[in-house]
Amino acid sequence: MKYPIVIEPGSETTAFGVEVPDLPGCFSAGDTLDEAIENSKEAIALWIETVLDDGGTIPEPKGVADYAKDPDYAGWIWAVVEVDSTLLDDTSERVNISMPKRILSRIDRYASAKGETRSRFLVNAAMDRIMHAGGGSLK
The missing domain is CATH 1.10.1220 (Arc Repressor Mutant)
Structure with a gap:
C-alpha cells in the first residue's frame, strides 16, 4: 500500500519534517531528505498498528493530487512511500x-x-x- 507524504524542507540547523495527510497525527522527521522518507515508513506502520490495536479503522490512502494544491503545503516536497500491506491483514494463518x-x-x-x-x-x-x-x- 502506498501513502503520500509531504516533507517540510530542512536546513543545516533543522530537520526535514514529514506529515502523512491520510493519517491524522502521523508525522516523522529526519536529518536528511532520504532519512525523513525512510523514517516516515516506520511512523506509518506504528500509526496503523496503534489504531488497529485500539479497534480503529485505517483510511484508504489518497493520491498526491488530492493534497498537492493545499496551500498549507506550498513549498513542501511530495513523495510516496510503500508500506507493507500485511499490517492491515487480520486473517488467521496456521x-x-x-x-x-x-x-x-x-x-x-x-x-x-x-x-x-x-x-x-x-x-x-x-x-x-x-x-x-x-x-x-x-x-
Whole structure:
C-alpha cells in the first residue's frame, strides 16, 4: 500500500519534517531528505498498528493530487512511500511451533480456565509481551 507524504524542507540547523495527510497525527522527521522518507515508513506502520490495536479503522490512502494544491503545503516536497500491506491483514494463518509438552499443558489448562482457546491465549500473550517491550519497534 502506498501513502503520500509531504516533507517540510530542512536546513543545516533543522530537520526535514514529514506529515502523512491520510493519517491524522502521523508525522516523522529526519536529518536528511532520504532519512525523513525512510523514517516516515516506520511512523506509518506504528500509526496503523496503534489504531488497529485500539479497534480503529485505517483510511484508504489518497493520491498526491488530492493534497498537492493545499496551500498549507506550498513549498513542501511530495513523495510516496510503500508500506507493507500485511499490517492491515487480520486473517488467521496456521503456524507450526515447537515447545515442551509440559508448557503446552500449562497453556491449555490456563486458557481453558479463562474460557480462551490455545491460539487466542498465545496471541494475547504475544501482544502483551510486544506492548510491554515498547510497542514492537520495526527497527
